[in-house]
Amino acid sequence: MSEPTTEKAPRKTLALIAHDGKKADMVAFVMAYREVLARYDLIATNTTGTLIRDKTGLPVTLMLSGPQGGDAQIAAMIAEHKIEAVFFLIDPLGKHPHDPDIQTLLRICNVHNVALATNTSTAEFIISASAI
Numbered sequence: 637m638s639e640p641t642t643e644k645a646p647r648k649t650l651a652l653i654a655h656d657g658k659k660a661d662m663v664a665f666v667m668a669y670r671e672v673l674a675r676y677d678l679i680a681t682n683t684t685g686t687l688i689r690d691k692t693g694l695p696v697t698l699m700l701s702g703p704q705g706g707d708a709q710i711a712a713m714i715a716e717h718k719i720e721a722v723f724f725l726i727d728p729l730g731k732h733p734h735d736p737d738i739q740t741l742l743r744i745c746n747v748h749n750v751a752l753a754t755n756t757s758t759a760e761f762i763i764s765a766s767a768i
């Protein structure tokens with residue numbers, strides 16, 4: 637008779653990113669869905685992730701800040717199939733010096749058919765659907 641297995645399915649990784657004008661919305665989103673998000677490995681761009689860690693206590697792996705290449709780092713991980721879904725709260729009214737990196741991240745999500753929420757309404761749909 638074989639031993640009962642104690643192996644758990646590997647945890648999936650979610651990416652959390654928010655422009656400055658949307659960081660408060662991101663913190664509110666993570667607070668509201670804290671229990672669900674706690675089941676995942678979370679990665680984030682530096683400022684967003686630091687804020688989430690400080691405000692929610694959830695562990696978050698920090699990449700570089702967006703303007704320093706954090707979006708590009710996360711795009712590379714998406715291309716390597718290391719990320720299950722991306723929650724990227726974009727400020728459509730803001731100017732972003734690293735817009736080429738932002739567009740790359742969005743494009744790579746679509747190239748690899750990775751779930752991508754760019755506003756809180758979509759983020760709530762994805763997280764509530766438990767489709768990830």
Ligand SMILES: O=C(CO)COP(=O)(O)O
Pocket residue numbers: 653654655656680681682683684685700701702703706707732738
């Ligand atoms: O600029 C960002 C996304 O494009 C976010 O980066 P920060 O989380 O470091 O502010």
